[in-house]
Amino acid sequence: MGQIGDGSLVEWVIRTRYTRAVMLKNLNIAIIGAGNIAEALVSGLLKKRVVQPSQIFATDVSESRLKHFKTQYGVRVGSDNAQAAKWCDILILAVKPQVIDEVVVGLKLPARSNPLVLSVAAGVPIERIQSKLRSTKHIIRVMPNTPSIVLEGATALAGGPGVSSQELEIGKSIFEAVGKVVVVEETHIDTITGLSGGGPAYVYVFIEALADGGVKMGLPREVAQLLAAQTVLGAAKMVLESGEHPGALKDRVASPGGTTIAGLHSLEEGKLRGTVINAVQSATLRSRKLGKLGQSRHIASRKNGVGRAKRAT
8 A cells, every 4th residue: 555645655656647547556545434336336346347346445333334435346345434545545435524624633643644536525624624524635525416426426526635636637537437527726626516415406407497398288298308408418428528608509499489488488487597506506605604604614613622632721
């Protein structure tokens, strides 16, 4: 195992700038928390042959989840987070934000241990993890979304102060196994939470409404839903593959005096654009509020801990 900063298996990988599969070929990945996002990552990494099962160690408190990971994917499993953390080169924290502090403290990494850490805990800033995990400065905050489960996710990465561009490439290599990846400043993570984090839910509502329109006009439900979902999938693919502005693609469909422009007029009357923009804004502001609340609780717990320590001396 080559820890970042100690030895140089990772540094060698960085210097060589190899392809994704080669970049991760000799690196061990520990995933703390065997939930849906963790399973999507394991499935994607193995399906795309980015790593081998022997390179993955998944931990969880649920025996049934561990059994599933072992049976389905053939990876190493266990309930000892500290053991997994000491074994790995890359540590992925895929746990709920309300338990992140407890989990990070429980890792008990040796002072000289220096893994690359990727945190998927929503709303938890890098500084908070850094304060608990003093042995490494290599921390990347990750905001994925649920379509990662079908390997069509949209993920944002934000590197902490000690993370290099090459280390971000390693993070990208992992999450590109489940979809598209962008690299942003941490200050943008709340906005991304409101856009691509909540975006699938907004799209599901649109698909449902589009299908309901078909049903209202006489189509069977299963036919309407299939057509609506495939239409959204195809339209999204055209945006991604053509590189054209969505407005230009829209204009190609809407001929003068035709049926599509009549439908678009109804969407404008219903203020679809403004409603969607407001949804992203509301979700972003809520994410910021929750993040500040979590940070306030974190600071309060640290102060209480210091107070107890002083009283004990």
